Amino acid sequence: MEIRFEDEKPIFLQIAEQIEDGILSGAFCEETQIPSTTEISVGYKINPATALKGINLLVDSGIVYKKRGVGMFVASGAAKKIMEKRRKEFYQKYIIKVTGEAKKLQLTQKELTEMIERGYKG
Amino acid sequence: MKGIEVKNVSKAFGKVNALRDVSVTFEKEKIYGLLGRNGAGKSTLFNVITNRIFPDEGMVFIDGETSAGNDSALQKIFMMSEKNYYPETMRLSEVIRWTREFYPDFDTEYARELAGRFGLDLRKKVKGLSTGYGSIFKIILTLSSNADYLLFDEPILGLDANHRDMFYKILLEKYSQNPCTVVLSTHLIEEVSGVIEDVVIIRQGEILKQASQEELLANAFVITGNAAEVDRFTEGKKILGTESLGGFKTVYLSEFVEKSSLPSGLELSKMDLQKYFIQLTNHEGGEMA
Numbered sequence: 001m002e003i004r005f006e007d008e009k010p011i012f013l014q015i016a017e018q019i020e021d022g023i024l025s026g027a028f029c030e031e032t033q034i035p036s037t038t039e040i041s042v043g044y045k046i047n048p049a050t051a052l053k054g055i056n057l058l059v060d061s062g063i064v065y066k067k068r069g070v071g072m073f074v075a076s077g078a079a080k081k082i083m084e085k086r087r088k089e090f091y092q093k094y095i096i097k098v099t100g101e102a103k104k105l106q107l108t109q110k111e112l113t114e115m116i117e118r119g120y121k122g
Numbered sequence: 123m124k125g126i127e128v129k130n131v132s133k134a135f136g137k138v139n140a141l142r143d144v145s146v147t148f149e150k151e152k153i154y155g156l157l158g159r160n161g162a163g164k165s166t167l168f169n170v171i172t173n174r175i176f177p178d179e180g181m182v183f184i185d186g187e188t189s190a191g192n193d194s195a196l197q198k199i200f201m202m203s204e205k206n207y208y209p210e211t212m213r214l215s216e217v218i219r220w221t222r223e224f225y226p227d228f229d230t231e232y233a234r235e236l237a238g239r240f241g242l243d244l245r246k247k248v249k250g251l252s253t254g255y256g257s258i259f260k261i262i263l264t265l266s267s268n269a270d271y272l273l274f275d276e277p278i279l280g281l282d283a284n285h286r287d288m289f290y291k292i293l294l295e296k297y298s299q300n301p302c303t304v305v306l307s308t309h310l311i312e313e314v315s316g317v318i319e320d321v322v323i324i325r326q327g328e329i330l331k332q333a334s335q336e337e338l339l340a341n342a343f344v345i346t347g348n349a350a351e352v353d354r355f356t357e358g359k360k361i362l363g364t365e366s367l368g369g370f371k372t373v374y375l376s377e378f379v380e381k382s383s384l385p386s387g388l389e390l391s392k393m394d395l396q397k398y399f400i401q402l403t404n405h406e407g408g409e410m411a
Contacts, residue, residue: 005316008392010336038298045290046316047153048298 003044011046015054020063020082023074030076034064061085124185125149125303126199126271131170131180133327140166141177142327148271151301155318155335155395157311159403163327164307165204168273172201184271200225200267202260204275210249214259217248218266227268236262240288253280261289265296271303278310290317315395325403335395342398343379346372347388355388363401374401 003014022028035043040051055072058064063078075081102112126148133141141163148154158164169175171182173189173196181188184195208217214237222228237244240258251259257279264272278286294317297304306314321338323331331338342362345352349371362374374393384390393401 003316005312005394011316038295041298042291042294044316045287045294047319048294049319050316 003046012050012053012057015040015044015046015051016057019054019058023063023078024082028074030074030078032074033070034072034074036071126171127183128167128171129181129183131167131177131182133166133170133175133177139327141170144180144324144327144329146322146329146332148303148305149320150270150303152320153297153304153318154306154320154322155311155314156305156307156322156324157309157399158307158324159309162324162403164324165275166327167324168201168203168275168305168307171273172196172199197225198269199271199273200264200269201273202264202275202277204279206248206256206260208248210247212248214242214244214246214248214251217259218244218263221263221267225267225269229266229268233262233266236265236292239292240285254282254285257281258285258289265292268300269302271305273305273307275307276309277306278308278313286313290314293317311396311399312394321395323399323402330402339393339395339398341376341378342393343375343377344372344391344393344397345375345379345384345388346370346391351385351388355385362398363404374398376402 003011005011007014009017019028019034022034023030028034034055037048037051037055040046040054041048044051055064059066059072061081062075063081064072065075067073099112128144128146131141131144132139144163144167146167156164156167166175170177171189173182173191176190181190183189184192184198187195189195212220218228218230218233222230234244240255240262242255242258242262248256248259257277258281261274261277264274264277278289281289290313293304296302306318308314315335318335321331321333321335322329345356347370349366349369352371352373356373356375359375360377362376364374365372374397376398379390381390
């Protein structure tokens with residue numbers, strides 16, 4: 001996991017997405033604790049307010065929840081929730097870009113489909 | 123009010139106006155970046171705040187009290203200066219002992235722990251320190267002082283990449299456990315941009331900007347593309363600076379740009395703090411926002 005400070009994406013969003021990635025990959029299992037704001041802040045060398053903003057984003061979408069006096073935990077069903085959200089974004093985030101570039105390069109729909117098939121096999 | 127308030131401070135050294143009608147506030151428990159090029163007035167501002175030099179005009183308030191000659195107010199501030207003011211022949215452990223005399227909340231044990239982490243031998247004398255370890259020693263004193271306001275003047279001078287990394291981590295650790303006001307004066311912006319919440323930009327003794335980093339960058343955009351089209355689009359907008367390469371032009375704007383308002387063929391991207399700073403403080407070209 002790494003923060004790219006020069007990235008267009010705000011740092012707090014990158015934090016939230018990387019924790020989501022951790023949940024999807026199973027690094028953070030459901031009902032287990034995620035790193036604290038301090039650990040994230042120190043680990044990534046970012047302001048604690050930024051780390052908190054990232055975590056709060058996950059709290060608001062029900063992906064993590066707070067156990068009073070203990071810390072933040074991954075909610076049950078979190079992985080499924082993230083997957084559903086990202087599937088909804090998939091077209092906007094990836095397909096539009098791919099087809100746009102393909103058109104620029106005058107790749108046909110057939111050629112693109114073949115590449116996608118190859119990608120699945122690889 | 124709580125915090126450090128600098129009100130209409132001016133200071134001249136001979137014909138040089140080091141600070142010109144500077145008003146700035148450092149609030150409680152926030153991390154600030156005081157950003158300026160070399161000679162912009164960062165150290166002078168710190169020296170005025172800590173009452174080491176007296177302003178020609180204006181006042182400084184610490185938690186609502188005037189700082190001039192006010193020892194109890196000044197004790198709330200610890201400044202790590204760029205220069206070394208400690209006697210050359212003194213051992214580091216003695217410097218620590220003396221510092222504790224002036225800062226009763228000084229945590230000697232924590233200072234020892236940090237020295238261990240940085241690999242600094244406290245039996246050494248001040249004159250035996252390299253530039254890097256000189257900075258490290260002053261960083262240790264500052265972090266151990268437990269003062270409410272920690273001012274760091276070019277803290278990472280001479281530090282290698284590993285020690286810089288350690289400095290930021292230890293600073294954030296300390297801040298998380300024991301929130302205080304931190305002001306990092308530096309011209310190395312890329313490194314501190316993640317750590318700081320608010321930004322103060324100073325140029326030639328004048329404060330150009332004081333804002334949260336988020337707010338500042340929410341209204342900072344870069345437009346690139348064909349020069350004629352870029353000019354047409356950016357005409358009448360708040361331009362920070364421009365760069366040209368053949369028929370290709372880049373314009374830095376200090377105002378919000380709606381993505382949908384952009385004609386096709388032009389590209390829009392966000393600015394990071396370093397780019398913003400360079401454009402704002404460039405002497406050549408660019409107008410002040």
